[in-house]
Amino acid sequence: MQNDQKNFDVLVAGGGQAGIIAAICAAEKGAKVCLLEGAPRTHRGGNTRHTRNLRPMHIGPLSVLSGTYDEDEYWDDLMRVTKGKTNEELARMTLRRSTECVEWLEKRGVQFQPPLGGTLHLGRTNAFFMGGGKQLLNALYRHGEKLGIEIHYDAMVSDIEFEDDAFKNVTVNDQKIYAKSFVAAAGGFEANIDWLKEAWGDVAENFIIRGTPYNTGGLLKLLLKNGAEQIGEPDQCHAVAIDGRAPKFDGGICTRVDCVSLGVVVNKNAERFYDEGEDFWPKRYAIWGRLVAAQPDQVAHVIIDQKAKGSFMPPVFPAETANTIPELANKIGLNAETLEKTISEYNAAVQPGDFDHTELDGVHTEGLDVNKTNWARPIDTPPYSAYCLRPGITFTYLGVAVTDKAQMKMANGALCKNVFAAGEIMAGNVLGQGYLAGIGMTIGNVFGRIAGNEAANHALNR
Amino acid sequence: MRLTDKVNEAARVLTICNACRYCEGHCAVFQAMELRLEFNADNLDYMANLCHNCGACYHNCQYAPPHEFNLNVPAALAELRQENYGVFAWPGFMGKLFTNNGLWVTLLSVLIITAFIVGTSLTVGEDFFQTHDNAFYGIIPHNNLVAIFGSVGAFVAIALLASITKFWQTMRLPNPFSLDWGRVMQGVKDALTLKYLDGGNGQGCSYPDETPSMSRRWFHQFTFWGFMLCFAATSAGTIMHYAFALPAPYDFISLPKVLGVLGGIGLIVGPLGLLHIKAKATPDVKGKTNKGMDVSFLVLLLLTSITGLILMAVRDTALVGIMLSLHLGVVLTLFLSMPYGKFIHGFYRLIALIVFAIEKEKHEAIVGVDIPEKE
Numbered sequence A: 001m002q003n004d005q006k007n008f009d010v011l012v013a014g015g016g017q018a019g020i021i022a023a024i025c026a027a028e029k030g031a032k033v034c035l036l037e038g039a040p041r042t043h044r045g046g047n048t049r050h051t052r053n054l055r056p057m058h059i060g061p062l063s064v065l066s067g068t069y070d071e072d073e074y075w076d077d078l079m080r081v082t083k084g085k086t087n088e089e090l091a092r093m094t095l096r097r098s099t100e101c102v103e104w105l106e107k108r109g110v111q112f113q114p115p116l117g118g119t120l121h122l123g124r125t126n127a128f129f130m131g132g133g134k135q136l137l138n139a140l141y142r143h144g145e146k147l148g149i150e151i152h153y154d155a156m157v158s159d160i161e162f163e164d165d166a167f168k169n170v171t172v173n174d175q176k177i178y179a180k181s182f183v184a185a186a187g188g189f190e191a192n193i194d195w196l197k198e199a200w201g202d203v204a205e206n207f208i209i210r211g212t213p214y215n216t217g218g219l220l221k222l223l224l225k226n227g228a229e230q231i232g233e234p235d236q237c238h239a240v241a242i243d244g245r246a247p248k249f250d251g252g253i254c255t256r257v258d259c260v261s262l263g264v265v266v267n268k269n270a271e272r273f274y275d276e277g278e279d280f281w282p283k284r285y286a287i288w289g290r291l292v293a294a295q296p297d298q299v300a301h302v303i304i305d306q307k308a309k310g311s312f313m314p315p316v317f318p319a320e321t322a323n324t325i326p327e328l329a330n331k332i333g334l335n336a337e338t339l340e341k342t343i344s345e346y347n348a349a350v351q352p353g354d355f356d357h358t359e360l361d362g363v364h365t366e367g368l369d370v371n372k373t374n375w376a377r378p379i380d381t382p383p384y385s386a387y388c389l390r391p392g393i394t395f396t397y398l399g400v401a402v403t404d405k406a407q408m409k410m411a412n413g414a415l416c417k418n419v420f421a422a423g424e425i426m427a428g429n430v431l432g433q434g435y436l437a438g439i440g441m442t443i444g445n446v447f448g449r450i451a452g453n454e455a456a457n458h459a460l461n462r
Numbered sequence B: 001m002r003l004t005d006k007v008n009e010a011a012r013v014l015t016i017c018n019a020c021r022y023c024e025g026h027c028a029v030f031q032a033m034e035l036r037l038e039f040n041a042d043n044l045d046y047m048a049n050l051c052h053n054c055g056a057c058y059h060n061c062q063y064a065p066p067h068e069f070n071l072n073v074p075a076a077l078a079e080l081r082q083e084n085y086g087v088f089a090w091p092g093f094m095g096k097l098f099t100n101n102g103l104w105v106t107l108l109s110v111l112i113i114t115a116f117i118v119g120t121s122l123t124v125g126e127d128f129f130q131t132h133d134n135a136f137y138g139i140i141p142h143n144n145l146v147a148i149f150g151s152v153g154a155f156v157a158i159a160l161l162a163s164i165t166k167f168w169q170t171m172r173l174p175n176p177f178s179l180d181w182g183r184v185m186q187g188v189k190d191a192l193t194l195k196y197l198d199g200g201n202g203q204g205c206s207y208p209d210e211t212p213s214m215s216r217r218w219f220h221q222f223t224f225w226g227f228m229l230c231f232a233a234t235s236a237g238t239i240m241h242y243a244f245a246l247p248a249p250y251d252f253i254s255l256p257k258v259l260g261v262l263g264g265i266g267l268i269v270g271p272l273g274l275l276h277i278k279a280k281a282t283p284d285v286k287g288k289t290n291k292g293m294d295v296s297f298l299v300l301l302l303l304t305s306i307t308g309l310i311l312m313a314v315r316d317t318a319l320v321g322i323m324l325s326l327h328l329g330v331v332l333t334l335f336l337s338m339p340y341g342k343f344i345h346g347f348y349r350l351i352a353l354i355v356f357a358i359e360k361e362k363h364e365a366i367v368g369v370d371i372p373e374k375e
């Protein structure tokens, strides 16, 4: 950046979908816009890079979506996962305005995947991005460049200055940048291990971060320090069980292990600790992050036999395999005797029944401390395979409170007139807990558009 | 089966893709991949020949370098393609020519063109730099031409047929009489329309850079149809010569001429365009070891059409001798390099697309699946 003082109509911090969408909306209104992305060009786009779909409400078929997904059904789904932890007014507005998401994106060059009949295709509720979230980002950044948005990479906001409860400037790489309105879209703080440790203790050292290393929550902290109203608690995060060999950051989707319900899971002491067959895996994978986090050394191992081979999504790392259980135990560093005991007790407790992985088949064990309530088949057909599991953090819920105009609320009850927030940094307003596939991108899209428009309106005195 | 570095890299890459699957909408490679849990040389060779090197899945990949997974599907598959062209070559030892393809094609063309010029100027003697009444055959007698091109053509045909047969068998296709012709037509259609250079939604492929574009598809169509028209022109000439006793040279409004001129233009526009966008594309993205092969083929096609059109223009001038030698030298090199250069891709790609049409309909993997041993 040059040395002369920078002055913009709208300044956006964070270059994920919420940020780039807000920047585009503001620029389309004629505002002079600057986007500050903390990551380098190659890592631009935060967690958005790892996403695959969003969830628009629609009455009748919409672009790549079939059928109808109306407000009532959507609302029920949201209530089910959040257990009521939501702001109804904001949530209902989000659902209604999600109808526009697909067309808005398509008009700006984003491609959605036409029906294929492929494994990822849900068809009715979720619209999948062709090639994933990075395709969406590439298209939006291209569009943003055409609109003349000034985009800076490696531009971490390190300080922010308020005057009379209104935004004045930010500091980036020791330079101050001024603007009439500010959009905060810098994601959550899931990549900030120290902050996670404040809430979780030392176990957080063993967490794997599924998304970008750049979401360290610096901006969120600055806003809270300057009097923003907090929403959510620091120990709340979306944690799933993923392959323990995943990279520390940015492992994304491919590190999932989808065979828990087909086998048994043991901890470091070779003991089972939770019902693996409680429900379908997509409904359960998000509780297993916490379950594994509660085990010694935050590690677990899922063990399956040959019968389960091929009936789940192929994992990215090869399994450890062996022809006997003790041999397998040695390979994965567990006590061979204990593991053999755990497996044989489990096998002996399996009750007869017709195994069917497509439904809750009720094939269960009896008489164990921890029973398996569905899909319980004996682990008895070699070769045996083991995958190591660790907690993988997807995102955090703590954020700043906003209005339906995406305007940031202050803890003292006032509204901050020129600060708007969008995306994960405020998603907790709508999604207080739990998760619904595609809701993150939907919130970011809706609030990104609102924040961009409102920020431009404020700056241009409209 | 083969366990080379290129095979291992392709297997590593597709194992990650198979756990991710975000790109399944882009092209046939990912749909073929999803039918499989494990990868081996056979099914990787198949998927490598399905990949159109469009680049979409590289630019859209969340694991592209500098990510530690260092994922680059188009590069891995392009480099594997070049390796497997060598594996399927006939006779086997000639497969080595694919390793330094650009180099040997260049050397061969220099050699052959020089041989032509020296050979003809020696036989024609002082008349080499003269105009000739009966144009071409005044320089090289028709029978000599037939002898040279006939024998080279026969060898090339045998070599191509042998390579194609080997590939056909590896792709597990049945004998041609028990093929499902509906699927074959689907494969032919996908090949002729270059369906998988459309990015998945008709937006175009990410070539030469991230922005979707139709330019590669169009320039390839120019190249392809340009080549086909030139081929048709030569065939028409041959038929007219033998069947109707109408030897060359032909009038401007005659079948071989019209086809030849149109084809020649296509074969200038196409390769020039392809070379132009190739120069703009980052080589790392599209594979490194295969570049020499691609470029030498493009240059050879371009030289064929340029020398052909110039030859037509200078037919009645003193330059006809040198131009004819040049043109024939280039064409002969093109011929000889067909089984041992990029030209072979058309056949393998067509076969791979037919197999894909069959697999897609059956929703079942065919290539690279273990066949139970016969008892």
Ligand SMILES: Cc1cc2nc3c(=O)[nH]c(=O)nc-3n(C[C@H](O)[C@H](O)[C@H](O)COP(=O)(O)OP(=O)(O)OC[C@H]3O[C@@H](n4cnc5c(N)ncnc54)[C@H](O)[C@@H]3O)c2cc1C
Residues within 6 Å of the ligand: A013, A014, A015, A016, A017, A018, A019, A036, A037, A038, A039, A044, A045, A046, A047, A048, A049, A050, A051, A052, A053, A054, A155, A156, A157, A158, A185, A186, A187, A188, A210, A211, A212, A214, A215, A216, A217, A218, A219, A252, A253, A393, A394, A395, A422, A423, A424, A425, A437, A438, A439, A440, A441, A442, A444
């Ligand atoms: C593996 C994975 C898969 C997911 N899949 C889906 C899905 O399929 N559907 C869905 O709806 N949701 C999904 N999510 C959730 C989704 O990623 C988020 O809801 C969404 O991307 C949030 O967008 P955002 O723009 O708010 O944040 P991000 O996309 O994370 O962007 C935040 C940006 O802010 C930048 N930044 C951070 N701090 C600063 C600073 N101080 N100054 C300047 N810039 C800064 C970062 O570099 C980053 O680019 C997934 C998440 C993960 C991790």
Ligand code: HEM
Residues within 6 Å of the ligand: B051, B052, B053, B190, B191, B192, B194, B220, B223, B224, B227, B271, B274, B275, B278, B294, B295, B297, B298, B301, B343, B345, B346, B347, B349, B350
């Ligand atoms: C079945 C028919 C064919 C198909 C499906 C096909 C497909 C393709 C594809 C997908 C590419 C890009 C990937 C790569 O470099 O391998 C390509 C490259 C190329 N093809 Fe073809 N092709 C066919 C026939 C032909 C023919 C007959 C010619 C001309 C004689 C030709 C000339 C070229 C050239 C010159 C390139 C290199 C382009 C470059 O490197 O940028 N193709 N072809």
Ligand code: SF4
Residues within 6 Å of the ligand: A131, A132, B016, B017, B018, B020, B021, B022, B023, B024, B057, B058, B060, B061, B062, B063, B064, B071, B073
């Ligand atoms: S290329 Fe990358 S994004 Fe696409 S399927 Fe493979 S791993 Fe996933």
Ligand code: SF4
Residues within 6 Å of the ligand: B023, B026, B027, B028, B029, B030, B050, B051, B052, B053, B054, B055, B056, B057, B058, B073, B074, B196
């Ligand atoms: S480069 Fe294009 S054709 Fe090749 S695998 Fe990727 S998307 Fe498919």
